[in-house]
Amino acid sequence: MDDLSLFDLQKTDVPSGRQPLAYRMRPATLDEFVGQEHILRPGGALRKAIESDRLPSMIFFGPPGTGKTSLARIIARQTEANFRQVSAVSSGVADLRKVFAEAEEQIRFHDRPTFLFVDEIHRFSKSQQDALLPVVESGVVTLIGATTENPYFEVTGPLISRCELFEFLPLGSAAIGLLLKRALKDRERGLGAGGLKVGAKGLEAIAHASAGDARAALIILETAAELMPAGGKGTVPQEVVEEAIHRKPVFYQKRGDLHYDAISAFIKSMRGSDPDAAIYWLAVMLTGGEDPKFIARRMVIFASEDVGNADPQALQVATAVSRAVEFVGLPECQLNLAQGVAYLALAPKSNASIRAIGAAMRDVQEEGTKRPPKHLRDAHYPGAKRMGHGGGYKYPHSYPGGYVSQDYFPPGTGERSYYQPEDRGFEKELARRLKELKKGKGPG
Numbered sequence: 001m002d003d004l005s006l007f008d009l010q011k012t013d014v015p016s017g018r019q020p021l022a023y024r025m026r027p028a029t030l031d032e033f034v035g036q037e038h039i040l041r042p043g044g045a046l047r048k049a050i051e052s053d054r055l056p057s058m059i060f061f062g063p064p065g066t067g068k069t070s071l072a073r074i075i076a077r078q079t080e081a082n083f084r085q086v087s088a089v090s091s092g093v094a095d096l097r098k099v100f101a102e103a104e105e106q107i108r109f110h111d112r113p114t115f116l117f118v119d120e121i122h123r124f125s126k127s128q129q130d131a132l133l134p135v136v137e138s139g140v141v142t143l144i145g146a147t148t149e150n151p152y153f154e155v156t157g158p159l160i161s162r163c164e165l166f167e168f169l170p171l172g173s174a175a176i177g178l179l180l181k182r183a184l185k186d187r188e189r190g191l192g193a194g195g196l197k198v199g200a201k202g203l204e205a206i207a208h209a210s211a212g213d214a215r216a217a218l219i220i221l222e223t224a225a226e227l228m229p230a231g232g233k234g235t236v237p238q239e240v241v242e243e244a245i246h247r248k249p250v251f252y253q254k255r256g257d258l259h260y261d262a263i264s265a266f267i268k269s270m271r272g273s274d275p276d277a278a279i280y281w282l283a284v285m286l287t288g289g290e291d292p293k294f295i296a297r298r299m300v301i302f303a304s305e306d307v308g309n310a311d312p313q314a315l316q317v318a319t320a321v322s323r324a325v326e327f328v329g330l331p332e333c334q335l336n337l338a339q340g341v342a343y344l345a346l347a348p349k350s351n352a353s354i355r356a357i358g359a360a361m362r363d364v365q366e367e368g369t370k371r372p373p374k375h376l377r378d379a380h381y382p383g384a385k386r387m388g389h390g391g392g393y394k395y396p397h398s399y400p401g402g403y404v405s406q407d408y409f410p411p412g413t414g415e416r417s418y419y420q421p422e423d424r425g426f427e428k429e430l431a432r433r434l435k436e437l438k439k440g441k442g443p444g
Contacts, residue, residue, distance in 0.1 A: 022218040024189040025182065026070045033074065034179055035171040035214070036067055046166060053079050057136050057143040059121065059160070061151050062168030065213030068146040072117045075144065082106045082114040088123035093131050103141045114141045121145035122154035129156045136162050153260070170212020177207050179214050180221055195233040196225055202241040209245040220244045259290070263298060271306045275345035282334075282341055292333050296322040299340055310350035310425030317343050348425030356418040363416070370410035403437070 027033040030040070030050065039046050049055045055075070060068040076083040084099050103114035118124065118132075135141045136159070143163060145151075151160055171179075180203050183190040198206070198221070206224075210217035224236050224244035262285050269277035285295060296318075303318035321340035325333045371377075379390025394404045409416060421427035421434060 020219070021183060021190065021222040022065075022215045025179070025186070025218055027067075027074060028077065030074060030078075033067060033071065035175045036071075036168055038169070039166050040071075050075055050078065053081065055079075055115065055142055055144070056164050057141075057162055058164040058166055059143075059145040059147065059151050059155065060166050060168055061147045061149065063170055063213060064148055065210075065215035065217075066168035066170060067214065068168055069119060072119075072144055072146060075115065076117070079115060080112075081142070082112050083117070084114060085117040085119065088118055088120045088128070093128055096128065096131050100135050100140060103135065107140065113139075115144060116141045117144045117146070119146050120148075122147040122149040122151070126156055129159050133158055133162065150260070171214055172212070173204070173207040176210055176212070176214060176217045177203050180206060180217060183218060183221060191221070191225055194225070196228070197235045198224070198241065199235050199238070202236060202238055205238075205241055205245060220247075223247055262288075262290075263295075266295075267298065267302060267306075270302060270341065270345045271349065273345055273349065275342045278341045278345045279338055282337055286330075286334055286337075292325045292330060292337060293322075295337060296325045296340075299337075299344060302344060305354050306349055306351055307344060307347045308350040308353040308427070309430055310348035310422060310427045312426060314344055314347045348427075350422040350424065350427050352419060352421050352427060355420070360416075360418045370413065373407055373409075373411050375406070376408065 030047065033040065041047065060071065062068060072085075076085075082103065084102070086095055086099065099114070099116055103116070106112040106114055121129075124132075132141075132143060136143050145155070145163065147154060151165060180198065184196060184198060185192045187193045202224075206217055206220045209220060220241075221244075224241050227240050227244060228236060262281055266278060266281035266285065269281055282295065286292065300315070300318040300322055303315040307314040317340055321336050324336035328336060374388045375391055375393040377384070377389040379385055379393075384390065394406050396402050396404050398404075419434070421431040423431060
């Protein structure tokens, strides 16, 4: 367990050339904090709570590099309360109980509240999260949780209900630019002592590549500085900035919020018939290390869910892509995936099949399972005919056009209309056939 006190903060925050630039440039005060104006604006509820040292239990959530941990450290430095930190990666229930016992002593003997910062709170198991409930509800501790995940997916409902949620948004280009300039000027914590400069074009490129992640932007800047010749001063050449950008790590968690958001954007782009956007999100997922088999499975589902019989070949294409991914593997299978994505995005769309099975499932669940009419039951086993199974069944192939009208639903159910094809693609032809069948004329 990592206990974080004001003394620890003062001791560890001494600038050191061995610490990463992103760590050294963490804001020390609210005035230094950049971004998140929607929750930290002067006079706002959260800022007032921090400045008055009267915080509610809360959860900070948002992408990496948006200031969640930095704000917690500012609170730790500013508060008069007992401040403790645990990491959900390395701490268990026993560690939490030690903090709770200490917090109770602080209240009983010193009338001093305890703030508990839990980094990566989404990594706590349900039992660990449940252990927080009574102490949060009773006020023994004030919880400050931080997570890169959507708390509604990863944090239990009871714990969410006891906390205020604050969403941290990706930083804008202006905010990233401000942080980069600050790091270049700061002689104690930043790169100011080296006399290094980055031109406006270079700063703009770094801000764009960081995608709103302050940590990523500072990593790129530090990488660019390291790529300069020993003792190099002056303006960093643009080609050096570009090389540093290409070395930037891709932040993508295969089980995280971005995983769900990216696959959602991918599916919705194909559904919206935008092959370019769909291929972009495919590239995001592949670059981030997403399992191509997972992507291919989603494409097979999409082929039936969103294309359906408007283009029956879509399912064949998606299935072929899935097999190709298994057979070829990365990196070459990205070609198979891109080909399939383009086809599915441009295929005519219909969700008639999913609407049909959804309606039928609801009826079965509400009405219960019914037996087929006797003329449709299995008549191949001994004794079946004596029970009337198969009696009166009309064999369609024995009739003109291969069609004959008869009851196919359970007795007393009546006719149901589940499959309603759209008037587009191949389903337009199926709609015509269905209309002829309803009139009793056969499929035509």
